[in-house]
Amino acid sequence: MVIGRSTVDGFDVGSIMRSMGGGGHPNAGAALLKSVNPAAVEDRINELVLGNQQVSVQISDLMTFPVITVPDDTPMKKVAEILKEKGCTGVPVLNDTKPVGMISRRDFRRIKKESQLKSPVKAFMTTKILTIEPGKSPMQAARLMMKHDIGRLPVVENNRIICIITRSDAMLYLYDLLPD
Known part of the structure; x- marks a missing residue:
């Protein structure tokens, strides 16, 4: 039963x-x-x-604006400064307006020499970029982030990043659904 x-x-x-x-x-x-x-x-x-489930709350209701991005030729040292200044753990990497990767604090572990901080972000970024559409649910976003152990998903519409949803955004929403 x-x-x-x-x-x-x-x-x-x-x-x-x-x-x-x-x-x-x-x-x-x-x-x-x-x-x-x-x-x-x-x-x-x-x-x-x-x-x-009918999606009554969509990612577009929770997403973070504006999206902080970096061009693919940005030096790693500058990326580190941006992450620290903006208080984020990762950002999408763009070639013109096209998303080509993600860079996160985790990627900085691959830097072995100080001279590598002068290298462009495209040398260290993760090129397999997962995205999600704005009409999807926070649960779908959370499951995707947990499955792939990532902290953020660019929200893409017409091949352009319109915003980003973070694991924190999704988890805070889901936490609010729990009964008191």
Whole structure:
């Protein structure tokens, strides 16, 4: 037996339970499942929750403005100054207006000699840049950041970074959902 309840607007528990052969309404539902593996049921519920939720709060409601970026030819020493001055742990790297990478404090560990601080950021940046669209949910952003162990996601629309969502932005939102 699976029983679900929700007090979150835009989240239909009944729909999820109907997908599993049960029933209910937006705030509560149940389904009777026979001869099934509990781990498989949990996986299926997680899949249905992520697929059926209506996103009432979007990343665009939480994102950080303005986005601090650096050109790909910026010396690492200047990047370090920007990170310290702005109080951030990482920033997108651009070639003109196109995102080409991310640089974070973690990337500075690869610097072995002081002379490397004169090198352009493109020599040390992470080139596999993960992005997210503004209409996605904070939960989707948090899961993506946790899965890839990253602290920020550029929010991209029409191949341009419009803002950024940080792990802190997403976690603070999700923390506020917890009951007191």
